[in-house]
Amino acid sequence: MPILNPLVLMTLLVLILAAQGCTQSASRPTANTSSQPTLARCCTDMEDYPRWFVDVSRAIGPPLGTVLSHITWRSGHLRSKQAAQKAILAEIRPLDIVLVSSKGRKSGQVIPGLFGHAAIYLGTRAELEELGVWTSAEVKPHAAGIRADLIFIEADAKGVHLSPSSVVLNTDRVAILRPALRSPARRRQVARAYFDAIGTDFDFLFDVDSPDCTFCTELIHRVMPELTLPVQEIYGVRTILPDRVAVAALRYESDLEFVDYIKAAPDTWRQASGQTLADDIAAIWSNR
Numbered sequence: 001m002p003i004l005n006p007l008v009l010m011t012l013l014v015l016i017l018a019a020q021g022c023t024q025s026a027s028r029p030t031a032n033t034s035s036q037p038t039l040a041r042c043c044t045d046m047e048d049y050p051r052w053f054v055d056v057s058r059a060i061g062p063p064l065g066t067v068l069s070h071i072t073w074r075s076g077h078l079r080s081k082q083a084a085q086k087a088i089l090a091e092i093r094p095l096d097i098v099l100v101s102s103k104g105r106k107s108g109q110v111i112p113g114l115f116g117h118a119a120i121y122l123g124t125r126a127e128l129e130e131l132g133v134w135t136s137a138e139v140k141p142h143a144a145g146i147r148a149d150l151i152f153i154e155a156d157a158k159g160v161h162l163s164p165s166s167v168v169l170n171t172d173r174v175a176i177l178r179p180a181l182r183s184p185a186r187r188r189q190v191a192r193a194y195f196d197a198i199g200t201d202f203d204f205l206f207d208v209d210s211p212d213c214t215f216c217t218e219l220i221h222r223v224m225p226e227l228t229l230p231v232q233e234i235y236g237v238r239t240i241l242p243d244r245v246a247v248a249a250l251r252y253e254s255d256l257e258f259v260d261y262i263k264a265a266p267d268t269w270r271q272a273s274g275q276t277l278a279d280d281i282a283a284i285w286s287n288r
Helices: 006-018 036-040 051-059 061-069 082-091 106-110 125-131 140-147 184-196 216-223 242-250 274-286
Strands: 097-101 117-121 150-156 159-164 173-179 232-234 237-239 256-264 269-272
Touching: 036 274, 082 173, 082 256, 082 269, 097 242, 117 216, 117 242, 125 140, 125 184, 140 150, 140 159, 150 216, 173 242, 184 216, 216 242, 242 256, 242 274, 256 274
Parallel strands: none
Antiparallel strands: 097 117, 097 173, 117 150, 150 159, 173 256, 232 237, 256 269
16 A cells, blocks of 8 residues: 655545534524425545544544644635624524634634534623523633623634634634523523533534534534434544534424524625525535
């Protein structure tokens, strides 16, 4: 067997690692007839490499994943669109899920599908006070950060941590999904659980069954299991892909409500419908 150039091997391993998972109000229609067949193929038939190759990639996943997370060649198209960011922040509510598509980052290019990451909006001080958790033991240590706009939580190569809107919305597209939680008491419990997860290590293998580390969509799955996010097995590992989360919301397959879809180009942005989101995801997977 020929020996691969180390750079080529690293590139291939990064690709296979990434293929395992992360790194105004519109109506909520389901996908139309034209997009339904391709949506059904979303995140399927993804085992393109031999198992030995995947095993090697998993063995060196953490250092490669860290390197990958730092490769960026442009800012997100939404970063300079202050009107778009204001529209998002005016509409979003505590515990909403934000799927992001960042094609100006290496991770956003190699992860298959439209969305490569998920974050959760926790809220401002006023919103957390209204929710009834501002003075809770889990939130108190982060009060200063929240006042400084650390109002999102995410799991990435740095682990589980709070992030400002300027970081989360430095992206090209955003889909907002709202969890259906049964009561205010459950909402308070979920909010406290998110804050309690801060500091958890990142799961570079994207395995929902790893108890001591987590990745972006797994964090949501752990804190809100009642949402029934779509778990699928890829190369023997059970994982949750962001595109499948979006599709599950659009097709009423989980307790998530589609709220809005914001997409930007270098010079423009617009808020789009759930049907547009379905069509965009279908188009991505039809070309795979």
